[in-house]
Amino acid sequence: MTHGFAVDRAFVTVSLKRRLAYKTQWIVALVLGGGAMLVSMALWRNLLSGGALSGYDWDSMRAYIIIGFVTGTLVFGAADWYIADRILDGHVAIDLTKPVDFQRARAAEYVGSMISTVPTVVVGVIGAWLLFDPPGPVSATAGVLTVLSLLLVFPLAFGITYLSILVCFWTKRYLGIMWLREALLGFFSGMMIPLAFMPSWLQAVAWALPFPHFTATPAAIYLGHVDTAGALGLLAAEAAWGVGMWIGARLVFRHAVKKVTVHGG
């Protein structure tokens, strides 16, 4: 068991270091994430100048947008290409000969690359805090639970990303798959517009998907739109998605990898 964790840690570290080497990527991520955040701020300040809409006023919206920036940067800045490339160029056959679990090793690498976005997140949040002075969490408990929900984003992000990357066993390129996933994530997480604005049927669709836990869940907990019991329920759902997708990915991979063995790598 301890040996297993040592391997995981090694994968995390290598992937983190590799990502940190690309210093321009920090700046790019900051410009993109920060730019999107500023645009959202400009839009919602205008819209909410007359008062609250669908339960959001200008105060709570500022916090909401910053939370969206945090999760967006964590997810969009991670190194999903690396796994996709290994499948597309057939390196996966080599990985399978190594004495480590493929999915677990990729998960460790992915988490490492997500950690590499933390400097961008920190700079962006400090900047946003100074510029927009958002309200704090509704209570200390809510604050702790928000942090917990952000931590749960790590396995969740890996699950969604990895499952979508496995589609590469059937296609020649990854770009389109990535865009599809990012589009769905951006919309159904509530990053583009809070889910509360949507008609109830669309909200039902969104909550039946794993995406809302990327923005709607941490924001609802932070802003006190749910009580502690509700928050724990959301966290349980978020964790369940993480576990479910982990198991689901194993099943899909077992099926997909037959393609590799059939083709002889």
Place this chain on the structure above:
Amino acid sequence: MPILEARSLTKTFRRPDKASGFKGALKHLAQRKYKNYTAVDGIDLTVEAGESVAYVGPNGAGKSTTVKLLTGILKPTEGTVRVMGRDPHTERIANAHDIGVLFGQRTQLWWDLPVEESLKLLKHMYGVSDADYKARIAKFDELLDLGEFMPALARTLSLGQRMRADLACALIHDPKMVYLDEPTIGLDISVKDRLRAFLRELVDDGTTLLLTSHDLADIEEVCERIVVIDKGKVAYDGPIAQLKAHYITTKAVNLHLEGPADVPALTEKFPDFAWAAGASPSEVTVTYESARFSTAEVLGSLTARLSPRDLSLSEPSIEDVIRRLYAGELTQ
């Protein structure tokens, strides 16, 4: 007028001189320092129409940079290039019609398209007529067997197929002046042979050829003239035959003796020859000056006095000469 003329051609690259790591990068930002690196240093080269020139040198000697200067890809730092009287860099488009280029390390095929599609795109780019295109494709097919992979996507080709297709691409517009940078790199013997036969035919048809290669068989079989460069400068320029005649002044015989060979004893016994240990303890190599002794004479005396179990003649090769040229042992 020569078809190609380069005068004191020089290319200096500027490279950032920075320490490694993040600290080095910061330091470089604050105070920019560069190191100059001269890849081609004052080369003079004149090629007449119809010549076939081998351009050789060790790794990093400046071969590829010269080809890039001659083809107009790079702008010379100093000196001039004229191809059919034109500067290939400033008169790029006009020059492009007259030259064909192949870089063995890279392909010019469109990666995602069938080979045939790449050739057709080039046909239109060069404005080749339908009749000419058909005739040339037929000829390439006959000599290079293009037909079998014309419909295949470029990315699915083997290296040998790719090189043959690239050669067709480089020649589809029947260029007067052809540059081939390592056209046989990584190919197996049979493909190499076929390619060399094709190049000989090309030269016989009057195309001017400049070829770089590390494979000296390419050079001996295809070219008549050789230009050796080292550290960006011309070390030798002349006919290959002359290079051999001038610099291959010794010949060698390999002997397989009955017992172990004692090199010092043999040297004492035959002081006129140079002796060196061979591949096994009982093998030995004898080198002698061809001007002083005839081969028959040498063989006679060796067999009479040593009665070897077996013996073979080492064919004198251009390779040895060039190796010695690189090593600085020879000067023109």
Place this chain on the structure above:
Amino acid sequence: MADLLAPRRPAGARHVGAVYTRAIVAQIRSITEYPADFWVMASAGVMWNVLQFAFLTVLFATVPDVAGWRYHEMLMLSGLFTVASGSTALLCDGVWSTGQMVLKGEIDYRITRPAPVVVQVATTHIGMQGFGEVAFGLVMLAYGWIGAGLGLAPVPIGLLAIACAVTIECALVTLFCAVNFWIKGPMSNFAFMLIDLQSNAMVLPLGLFPIGVRLLTMFVIPVAFVNFVPVAVLTGHLSAAWLVGTPLAALACVLAALGVYRLGLRSYDSSGH
């Protein structure tokens, strides 16, 4: 010797156009080689826009206008931008590889061929998501157009706007990708940032943003002329005089892009000397 020096056919505008068209058509034909990818890419292109459409629809169910702009006007804004950015994927997707080609020395062959290098690079690839984007973008534009009650009279202005939008967008993407001639790297970060920031900010009315942003997008990097200015003129948010700026911006962008690309080629050092 005389025939050696006889002039060959020059690379005139017609020749360049023919070379360009043939290369793009060849790329389109090759799509049949990758049917699964085509459908994934095209539906990804559509999905982005369906969700943009959904965003506006959801938003306007709650608010009557955004900085004075109504639902259908905002749809036109989004639609025109989508048509422009989708067109770059269809018309010049290859320029995104400029950085990669510079790094690997893959510009070499293209310099030795008798056609403009930028044309050869632009046609090395086609972004299949462009089909979905352009198709759905046009639907969004038309739906907004009809909903805003513009009628048939201003259609010529609309067509001019589309032509200029496509031209400006292709030119700007080319220009920003050409930055990689100097700042070496495989990723076209500048062009990527341009498109990403545009898709965030320029689908909203410019009035939301501070004066600095407005000046920047009109006169420095004229992305406002891609969609905002023409739609604002069509819907009466700006006076018709502004329309003159659109073709001027297009011309300026094309000249700048070609100039920068040419400068880039001049400083091209190939690779592996």
